[in-house]
Amino acid sequence: MSASAPPIAIEHLTKSFSGDVLAVDDLNLVIEEGQVFGLLGPNGAGKTTSLRALLGLVHPSSGRARLWGEPVHSGSPMLERVGTLVESPGFVPHLSGLANLELFWRAGGRRLADADFDAALEIAGLGAALRRKYKTYSHGMKQRLGLAQALLGRPDVLVLDEPTSGLDPQQMREMREVVRRIAARGATVLLSSHLLGEVEQVCSHAAVMNKGRLVSAGTVAELTGSTTTVYLEVDDVGRATSVLEALTGVTRVGSEVPGLSVELDGIERKALVAALVGAGIGVETVTSRHRLEDAFIEMLEAEPA
Numbered sequence: 001m002s003a004s005a006p007p008i009a010i011e012h013l014t015k016s017f018s019g020d021v022l023a024v025d026d027l028n029l030v031i032e033e034g035q036v037f038g039l040l041g042p043n044g045a046g047k048t049t050s051l052r053a054l055l056g057l058v059h060p061s062s063g064r065a066r067l068w069g070e071p072v073h074s075g076s077p078m079l080e081r082v083g084t085l086v087e088s089p090g091f092v093p094h095l096s097g098l099a100n101l102e103l104f105w106r107a108g109g110r111r112l113a114d115a116d117f118d119a120a121l122e123i124a125g126l127g128a129a130l131r132r133k134y135k136t137y138s139h140g141m142k143q144r145l146g147l148a149q150a151l152l153g154r155p156d157v158l159v160l161d162e163p164t165s166g167l168d169p170q171q172m173r174e175m176r177e178v179v180r181r182i183a184a185r186g187a188t189v190l191l192s193s194h195l196l197g198e199v200e201q202v203c204s205h206a207a208v209m210n211k212g213r214l215v216s217a218g219t220v221a222e223l224t225g226s227t228t229t230v231y232l233e234v235d236d237v238g239r240a241t242s243v244l245e246a247l248t249g250v251t252r253v254g255s256e257v258p259g260l261s262v263e264l265d266g267i268e269r270k271a272l273v274a275a276l277v278g279a280g281i282g283v284e285t286v287t288s289r290h291r292l293e294d295a296f297i298e299m300l301e302a303e304p305a
Helices: 047-054 077-081 097-107 117-124 127-131 139-151 169-184 196-202 220-224 237-245 269-278 291-302
Strands: 008-017 021-031 036-040 062-067 082-085 157-161 188-193 205-210 213-219 228-234 250-256 259-264 283-288
Touching: 008 047, 021 047, 021 205, 021 213, 036 047, 036 169, 036 196, 047 062, 047 157, 047 188, 062 077, 077 082, 082 139, 097 117, 097 127, 097 139, 117 139, 139 157, 139 169, 157 169, 169 188, 169 196, 188 196, 196 220, 196 291, 205 220, 205 291, 213 220, 213 291, 220 291, 228 237, 228 269, 237 250, 237 259, 237 269, 259 269, 269 283
Parallel strands: 036 188, 036 205, 082 157, 157 188
Antiparallel strands: 008 021, 008 062, 205 213, 228 259, 228 283, 250 259
16 A cells, blocks of 8 residues: 555546446546545436446456455455445444444444444434334434444544435535534545535535536635626616626526626625615515525536537
8 A cells, every 4th residue: 555645546436337327437546645626417327337447346348446445346455445425325224323233333343342332323313223123223323323333443534425315404504514523524425416515615625516527626725716696686777787797796687587797706695685776676576596506507518418
């Protein structure tokens, strides 16, 4: 293992399934130590297949995935340093959450004393439900128990596939805090998600996939650029358009029935409201749009059909 090798490197990864289904097409990614990396794309983009290839769960048709410079294969010793929540964990329905975690750890021939139960259980936040049978858990509770299982071994790399799936807003916020704490201790996090606002809040870097191909990759700031989009609803769309187009820092005003979509560069939204109110125009709604969401849609629309 090279000391300078990145935790994750995906090199010309291609995966085809029967029926000539090309799930991943020549994917190249490098994820450095300590990054929180978001893998974005619509359904069928190849995100989950890429993660499964990285973990040795599927064999690439060509190319390879590496962990710390070592090629990944089923049973690779490097995988012991990786925590995963990629598919539904195989918990035993009639055992409690806690018993399932203990069974998972012992199945690998490891002592319970070597597992990081305190941190994992704190993150799960299941309280007394840990003593309940797994079959009584909601989907969100199952997700949180699966994350706790992934963290038992204090992983250096954490791979998560749609980690906020099934969680309510408060639980999603808690999950974001968990990811931040894991990254703060030096771990590298790779997560896939279709919730672009979540990725924008928690990830330092991201890549966009579509139809198995890499569309773009970089820091979140690089992907979004300096432009912010605001949605406005006003009582006079025509006059509002004229007022907004005259403002320095407004780069575009577009119709988005029943309101307007306004792209900003260097001007705050409160200045828009002040200008509109000053012109005697009533402002009913002002909503900031996720910049990553705008960039994501633009990238997909620019892709060839």
